[in-house]
Amino acid sequence: MKKIVTFGEIMLRLATPEYLRFSQATSYEATFGGGEANVAVSLAGFGMQTSFVTRLPENDIAKACLADLRKHGVGTSDIVWGGERLGIYFLETGAVSRPSKVVYDRAHSSVSTIEPGMIDWEKVFAGADWFHFTGITPALSQSAADTCLEAARAANRLGVTVSCDLNYRKNLWKYGKSCTEVMPALVECCDVIIANEEDAEKVFGIKPEGFDVTATGGQVDAARFESVAKQLQAKFPRAERVAITLRGSINANHNTWSAVLYAGGTLYASRRYDITHIVDRVGGGDSFGGGLIYGLLTYGGDYQKTIEFAVAASCLKHTIKGDFNLVTIDEVEKLMGGDGSGRVSR
Template sequence: MTKKSEPTKPEPPKLKTKAAEDCQFDLVSLGEVMIRLDPGETRIRTARQFQVWEGGGEYNVARGLRRCFGMRTGLVSAFADNEIGRLAEDLILQGGVDMSFVKWMPYDGLGRTIRNGLNFTERGFGIRGAVGCPDRGLTAASQLKVGDIDWERLFGKLGVRWFHTGGIYAALSDSTPDVVIEAVECAKKHGTIVSYDLNYRPSLWKGIGGHEKAQEVNRRIAESVDVMIGNEEDFTACLGLEVEGVDENLANIDVEKFKQMIQRAVAEFPNFIATGTTLREVHSASINDWSAIVWHGGEFYESQKFPRLEIMDRVGGGDSFASGLIYGFLTSGEPAKAVNYGAAHGALAMTTPGDTTMVTVDEVEKVMAGGGARVVR
């Protein structure tokens, strides 16, 4: 009697991106951009002057891909049409990000009904952690609604290889989750890869339904996501997937336990083609252990490790990881390369001030190859 053969398990899908020549954009991001006011080495409460940057979790990815990696990127967002909005426009255009799909809304003269967001952020040092104090109520970007953006023209006519958005934008108002869903469903319809950074912020979700609402919204969006990005807190808070053995301070995370959680995530959301996360252990505001892992095609890929990485400004490190990861996938299709582009870019981005990258692809590849910090003359 012949033994019945076991059914072969289907191979997990792998990322397939549209050809560059068929698309106007390599990547487009949907998100809010705020003016960041940075007191430098002092504190917000004692500052007498601030440096001005632009920043926003989703936007930072588009800017990183444009400025560091030279790719064609665009932004979908909205601004109140006043001097602050035009300052943001000037900063964004300096970064080379296309603004054709940015909506300008009439300013009411006072900010009673519509305004632009501000984000006061101090970097922290040593035992004093970084502090953010956002001022973003009633912003134009938070008031975008279904039907405001011509997604069919963007994805169907112009063409986009990769679309990126995230949980910060989804948490801004009652209407933004529906805008995200409208966008990701249209992107999927036209064969665009969709990535989503969970980026859980309790203070944002608190105003629109709290923890339960965060899970309801993010789990629905997750059904249309190809590449899910997030850390252990994000997966737990947004998707209800616990990492065993993690304490309330998120310290001493067992990477193997995290991998088990990712296996549960991809079983529950079989549409995930890849997941990525940064692994950060905070020794102080100025010293972090830093690395990353990616799941793709049924396998895990770990980046090179950056033990005791010296940090100047940690804000935007995860976004720079995402832009490096996306660059690696778009240019090579190889997860092992992608995770190392992401980890190296994130590490370098945290050595400069501001939310966005100030490094070049050559510097990223030098770090990937094991290059040191000797003076370049």
Template sequence: MSRVVTFGEIMMRLATPGFARFQQAMPGSVNVTFAGAEASIAASLAYLGADAAFVTALPDHAIADACIADLRSIGVETKHILRTTEGRLGIYFLEHGANQRGGNVIYDREGAAVALTPAAAYDWTAIFTGCEWFVISGITPAISRNAAEVALFAVQEAERRGIKVVCDMNYRTKLWRWEPSLSARDLATRTMKDLLRHVTVFVGGISDAIAMLGVDGAGDLHTVAKQITAQFPNLTHAAFTQRDGSSAAVQNFSGALYEKATDVLHTAPTFSITQIIDRLGAGDAFTAGLLFSILQGSSPAETIAFATAAGCLAHSIEGDFNYSTRAEIEALMQGDGGGRVSR
């Protein structure tokens, strides 16, 4: 199978137990895992059996060692992760939502190693050897000016080498603070438009795509997808997650994939999720499922169905990584969503 490389920040995730609020849980115990969009995508791909590598910069200490060991335990290649004496391991704190109370994330990632490490420090020739697909998200360029420059350099280098690029928009309102003269939204729009010129497959939520890319959201999704792919000629596909719900615990989740060559929008069935264990990482699972299915040579209709089922199952798993097998995803695609015990 073709090699996939993802690049971005990985952090330590500190989540309050159950549905406790920060003030209830601290001082006390929290649940520690590792998380980050591109790392989550690599983890999901590797768990599905793909040849996936993750690239980042991490400080040279024991906690970063544990982070790398966690990725390796899933099958992610980590040999091109840089170890640095400058910078730190970022952290984010998570309070799960419940009923009508939404979840809350607090970031503590200023000065992370990957935010400080320049593009020249990475061995891109070695990183891209044997690579067919490169994955980046809108989170990495949001954390610092340097990280944005590295992300742009990386996608340009991938394009120069004939490597296809996937970008998950992943807009985060609490980030994008590195140019104070611009609002977070304006900075994100300017930066991501430059990056998307080198991207093959766009992935994103509909509202963020409309707001950030300056497309007319008055039309249907087919029209929106056509506008996005027309704006960025390198794009061959645009994929969207679709979500709505009445509370933090009840959500409807679906997806759509637009194929530019045929001008066809393929949609997946909507899953009604009534018991969400953890919704963070569901979009990453969707992106990983999309790319994994593309690697299998699946049709667009099969690809969006697989991606959507992967994203659905991720809601049932604690942590950002999607520990769902290919067989489980395919069973859900075929209608086996009753939650029966496997005996």
């Protein structure tokens, strides 16, 4: 069984019920979520051995979070304890022409005050095949960025495959360093780069000519992103594979969804899904990352099957409330095979 390690922050998620605005809500639905934890849950659901690494405060909310991760089969033995608090994010789900909103309350969270040396990476990576992190973690603080770099370099030294989802979040880079200053050293350690249609531009200034993410009309030309993948590989030659998700936003409830994988000098484009009734798109990129890692570890050099699995898995995530993608391999493979009927399974 393959072992995947992920490192980052998990938060308490407080979402308004249905489509209520913050100003209307009198109660919130409480779950947990965070980029790297979401990937770990996906992979655990696909039968992989996972270990999620973070730092949690010693209180009952953090213990509830730990129990939730364990419930989904995620390994938690490498988590360290300390710090002040668990971060929180508030979610207002958009509808039709009104976009969703996220408000962060994660200052001074336990993982943002983590320091290099607090985690024994040699122990964590013992028997590991893969290490995954996102651009969210180094955005939290200088010490979190330094710890992430410590982990990535340890993984390189130990022969563990490293992936990073660039995951640019403009509202997080507040500690005096910009993403363009911090991310290059981290991405230099990566064998696999994951991004959405605008991450490469926001982080490295790399974009397809004439592309406007706000004016896709639901149609994103996959072929135009081959140049983005090539530019990323030229800048970061260790990265043999680059995957880019392509979201065409018609409105808050209706998106198109596809992706490309560039590997071995060939661009592999997935089928495009038309998602007409989105239940929850938060965690969609993370579910793609989980599906991609599963495919790369399982299907070897069959890159077409890998990208189809990743996109189908993340398409299904749009039907599930919460950050976590709670789908099975069988469900993903049925959708890959063309069964999107939604008929009752008896």
